[in-house]
Amino acid sequence: GAVVSQHPSRVICKSGTSVKIECRSLDFQATTMFWYRQFPKQSLMLMATSNEGSKATYEQGVEKDKFLINHASLTLSTLTVTSAHPEDSSFYICSGSDSPYEQYFGPGTRLTVT
Amino acid sequence: GQQLNQSPQSMFIQEGEDVSMNCTSSSIFNTWLWYKQDPGEGPVLLIALYKAGELTSNGRLTAQFGITRKDSFLNISASIPSDVGIYFCAVNNNNDMRFGAGTRLTVKP
Numbered sequence: 173g174a175v176v177s178q179h180p181s182r183v184i185c186k187s188g189t190s191v192k193i194e195c196r197s198l199d200f201q202a203t204t205m206f207w208y209r210q211f212p213k214q215s216l217m218l219m220a221t222s223n224e225g226s227k228a229t230y231e232q233g234v235e236k237d238k239f240l241i242n243h244a245s246l247t248l249s250t251l252t253v254t255s256a257h258p259e260d261s262s263f264y265i266c267s268g269s270d271s272p273y274e275q276y277f278g279p280g281t282r283l284t285v286t
Numbered sequence: 287g288q289q290l291n292q293s294p295q296s297m298f299i300q301e302g303e304d305v306s307m308n309c310t311s312s313s314i315f316n317t318w319l320w321y322k323q324d325p326g327e328g329p330v331l332l333i334a335l336y337k338a339g340e341l342t343s344n345g346r347l348t349a350q351f352g353i354t355r356k357d358s359f360l361n362i363s364a365s366i367p368s369d370v371g372i373y374f375c376a377v378n379n380n381n382d383m384r385f386g387a388g389t390r391l392t393v394k395p
Contacts (some may be wrong), residue, residue: 176328204381215374215385216329265328272380273317273336277328 175199176268178278185256185285192252193281195266201246202268206275207239210263222249256285292375292386299365300394307389308359309375317378318351318358323388324371332373333360365393 175198185191195205204223208216220236222228222243230236240252249268253260261284267275292309299305309318317336321329333344335351335358342349348361362369370393375386 178328206381206383215387218383221381263326267328267383269381273378274319274331274334275378275381275383277321277330280326280328282326 174274174276176202176266176276176278178264178266178281180281181279182282183284185283187257187285188255190252190254191256191283192250193264193266193283195249195251195268195278197247197268197276200268200270200276202249202270202276203246204269205243205249206267206269207241207249207251208265208267210265210280216265253283256283258285261285290375290377290384290386292389294389295387296390296392298392298394301365301367303365305362305365305369305391306359307373307375308357309386310357311377312356314355315377315379316355318349319376319378319383320347320349320358320360321374321376321385322371323374329374362391365391367393367395369393 177196179194207219210216219234220228220230222241224243224246228241243249263280265280267277269275290311319334320332323329333342333349338355339353340351346363372388372390374388
């Protein structure tokens with residue numbers, strides 16, 4: 173149980189375009205979903221937290237107008253990277269939670285901006 | 287914000303050896319977690335610890351939640367090649383989860 177999927181697993185886009193990443197909880201209802209970013213050889217850094225039906229809460233230094241998060245249902249959250257630039261290239265990982273104690277992570281999305 | 291210090295940063299061991307890694311923090315936490323991440327994948331939960339002093343096993347893995355609630359260790363016994371990966375400690379404070387820097391484990395057959 174507690175499976176989270178992400179789509180796409182890899183995406184390459186041109187600088188200046190936008191890209192959307194989907195995160196789905198497959199067998200549980202994720203009242204809270206999280207988005208992390210991981211640069212090579214680094215740890216996961218929390219970008220934002222979203223509760224279903226509410227606006228996301230962004231961590232300090234993360235631009236909310238650049239990283240648009242939508243958590244429209246208890247099983248789906250999307251992250252849209254707008255006007256992507258090469259420095260946005262990273263591994264984006266989502267997680268879902270139905271309790272305050274554990275998070276279940278997706279397999280990640282590798283974004284490359286050329 | 288709170289900082290987790292995870293060590294060692296990397297380990298190179300022979301198959302069959304035991305491994306130990308640990309995390310410390312300057313703050314008290316009520317939940318400590320250990321994850322493993324394979325290349326190109328998301329982290330997978332290995333062990334969750336919810337009580338100070340708790341010692342929990344999962345197969346060849348054993349983790350302890352320090353009595354002061356400021357540290358935790360993870361032991362892997364009799365390592366095998368598939369233990370290769372990055373191990374992260376994490377703390378969870380009411381869904382505010384923070385990760386250590388990770389320990390990169392290499393196991394030589």
